[in-house]
Amino acid sequence: MPSILCLIDDKHVPLYRVMWVSAVPHFCGAEDCLCEGLYEVRLEQDESVWAKREERDRLLEAIEHWQGGLDVDEEDWE
Template sequence: MSIFCQIDDKFVPLYRVMWIAATPHFCGDEECQREGFYEIRLEQDESVWAKSEERDKMLAQIEAWQGDPGIEEEGDEEPW
């Protein structure tokens, strides 16, 4: 598995992602070129803008990279 995910024409390192928007961007500005795209916020106040398929792929890759912790059930804890 790669530590990069391709968004538009950029290879974004997964470890730089701070958060991923759940809803598409909408600001109402007539000149906005990002409406309908999802913001993927990176470190150092940088962002990349993704189509819904790219956003879903990024989410899936981060979950695979970090491992899906799932829901812990009572009694599943390791004894200390």
């Protein structure tokens, strides 16, 4: 059964909350930036989580899989 949750930066993020996923790693030049080299995953309500490259790749795969699986019986999703 496909999961609608994806683990990003220690958070289980529901795929349906993802608005977009960055194609390039974050860089802003700030010395104290903790997100540099990470990929921004934008969620609803102006929230963001920061994914490592592998996490982002897994997330994209999960989203594609999830969208392709819309014919899954909804009763199996609980």
